[in-house]
Amino acid sequence: MPDTHDSFSALRERLARFAEERDWDQFHNPKNLAMALAVEAAELMEHFQWMLPEEAAQPPAHVRDEVALEAADVLLYLLRLCDKLGIDLAAAADNKLALNEHKYPVEKARGRSTKYDKL
Amino acid sequence: MPDTHDSFSALRERLARFAEERDWDQFHNPKNLAMALAVEAAELMEHFQWMLPEEAAQPPAHVRDEVALEAADVLLYLLRLCDKLGIDLAAAADNKLALNEHKYPVEKARGRSTKYDKL
Amino acid sequence: MPDTHDSFSALRERLARFAEERDWDQFHNPKNLAMALAVEAAELMEHFQWMLPEEAAQPPAHVRDEVALEAADVLLYLLRLCDKLGIDLAAAADNKLALNEHKYPVEKARGRSTKYDKL
Amino acid sequence: MPDTHDSFSALRERLARFAEERDWDQFHNPKNLAMALAVEAAELMEHFQWMLPEEAAQPPAHVRDEVALEAADVLLYLLRLCDKLGIDLAAAADNKLALNEHKYPVEKARGRSTKYDKL
Numbered sequence: 001m002p003d004t005h006d007s008f009s010a011l012r013e014r015l016a017r018f019a020e021e022r023d024w025d026q027f028h029n030p031k032n033l034a035m036a037l038a039v040e041a042a043e044l045m046e047h048f049q050w051m052l053p054e055e056a057a058q059p060p061a062h063v064r065d066e067v068a069l070e071a072a073d074v075l076l077y078l079l080r081l082c083d084k085l086g087i088d089l090a091a092a093a094d095n096k097l098a099l100n101e102h103k104y105p106v107e108k109a110r111g112r113s114t115k116y117d118k119l
Numbered sequence: 120m121p122d123t124h125d126s127f128s129a130l131r132e133r134l135a136r137f138a139e140e141r142d143w144d145q146f147h148n149p150k151n152l153a154m155a156l157a158v159e160a161a162e163l164m165e166h167f168q169w170m171l172p173e174e175a176a177q178p179p180a181h182v183r184d185e186v187a188l189e190a191a192d193v194l195l196y197l198l199r200l201c202d203k204l205g206i207d208l209a210a211a212a213d214n215k216l217a218l219n220e221h222k223y224p225v226e227k228a229r230g231r232s233t234k235y236d237k238l
Numbered sequence: 239m240p241d242t243h244d245s246f247s248a249l250r251e252r253l254a255r256f257a258e259e260r261d262w263d264q265f266h267n268p269k270n271l272a273m274a275l276a277v278e279a280a281e282l283m284e285h286f287q288w289m290l291p292e293e294a295a296q297p298p299a300h301v302r303d304e305v306a307l308e309a310a311d312v313l314l315y316l317l318r319l320c321d322k323l324g325i326d327l328a329a330a331a332d333n334k335l336a337l338n339e340h341k342y343p344v345e346k347a348r349g350r351s352t353k354y355d356k357l
Numbered sequence: 358m359p360d361t362h363d364s365f366s367a368l369r370e371r372l373a374r375f376a377e378e379r380d381w382d383q384f385h386n387p388k389n390l391a392m393a394l395a396v397e398a399a400e401l402m403e404h405f406q407w408m409l410p411e412e413a414a415q416p417p418a419h420v421r422d423e424v425a426l427e428a429a430d431v432l433l434y435l436l437r438l439c440d441k442l443g444i445d446l447a448a449a450a451d452n453k454l455a456l457n458e459h460k461y462p463v464e465k466a467r468g469r470s471t472k473y474d475k476l
Binding site for chain 3: 371375383387402408429430431439442445446449456463468
């Protein structure tokens with residue numbers, strides 16, 4: 001059975017070693033990392049900004065490859081930020097999904113678009 | 120040994136079921152999901168915007184708890200987006216880290232802040 | 239004839255007085271203001287994230303009113319940031335539009351969507 | 358006396374003509390423009406992400422010049438978005454500043470950093 005905690009841990013530790021070897025911990029303040037995360041999320045979004053929704057659903061292969069690299073950047077900064085704040089990201093995701101399952105019961109939420117929150 | 124692929128898969132599948140049960144797949148176009156991801160990243164960042172770096176490094180417990188929930192939202196939208204585009208997020212993260220290890224060799228990058236990319 | 243320079247100046251001065259009276263200059267570092275600007279831009283965008291493009295073109299009146307307030311926040315932080323950095327925003331806008339008119343000549347750019355930059 | 362309304366109008370009309378001549382109105386849906394606005398705000402912010410606040414307060418001249426161009430992009434997309442939605446940006450800014458002056462009375466707000474909203 002997959003162990004989400006340990007898997008996130010492996011990436012988190014590899015990132016910490018990467019930063020330590022380069023003496024980049026000095027830049028990895030949560031304020032800076034939150035900015036870097038938002039910048040990477042915007043770079044990912046930029047690929048879709050002039051596309052119609054139907055184009056975005058089937059992007060060309062080279063766009064998909066670039067989006068994959070931006071998605072990786074988002075994940076890496078997110079893991080680094082959580083590490084610096086002592087946040088267990090896998091546990092937080094479990095917790096948030098359980099909250100959403102309670103907040104949006106199937107019978108009430110079905111097909112409605114009135115809420116901003118969609119996860 | 121932890122299997123990162125399978126762990127991300129478990130969360131991805133739980134999210135897909137969550138959306139399907141609520142008939143929310145119709146809203147989960149990559150364009151919309153990229154917007155939602157950027158919005159959540161900004162909400163996370165908002166917690167740090169008026170803090171000094173040293174305050175951000177040691178936020179109060181209630182702020183840390185709120186940041187954990189925002190971090191979860193970022194991860195969940197990111198996983199959903201990757202699922203919709205057929206992107207293997209764990210493989211993309213491995214790939215990006217390997218690229219960065221090559222791009223920023225330890226002996227050259229040590230302690231330098233001249234580059235934007237810090238992971 | 240309207241004088242863009244003087245009009246921006248009037249708003250800029252009113253904002254400076256607003257911050258000075260409240261002793262908020264201490265928070266108005268360019269780094270913090272750039273974060274606040276990005277947060278407000280995301281809050282504006284949030285209103286459109288689950289809309290189809292055709293819905294976004296004709297939003298309900300109450301959404302339009304909320305977007306107007308978010309747009310004001312974006313402008314106010316942008317002016318404050320420029321003031322703190324000694325940037326003449328009206329001159330920068332004139333300069334950028336002239337650059338774009340040169341970069342995208344009418345006969346070549348007509349109807350093409352291949353470029354990200356659309357202004 | 359400067360007339361904010363007329364000055365914003367002049368820029369707005371120049372932008373509308375720019376888009377019309379290039380047949381780019383088709384891309385200027387409010388949803389797309391809100392995305393472009395958020396992307397430009399992130400690009401502006403990126404210049405400050407690894408700086409200390411004291412470095413951000415006195416950036417090198419070449420950084421200041423690049424920030425000026427990003428600030429112009431933010432303003433141009435903001436004006437274009439408001440034009441498409443029939444929002445009077447100058448009136449909205451006046452309105453929002455009056456709301457903030459009422460919401461944060463000088464005697465109560467002085468020097469306090471507890472609120473997110475700082476304008």
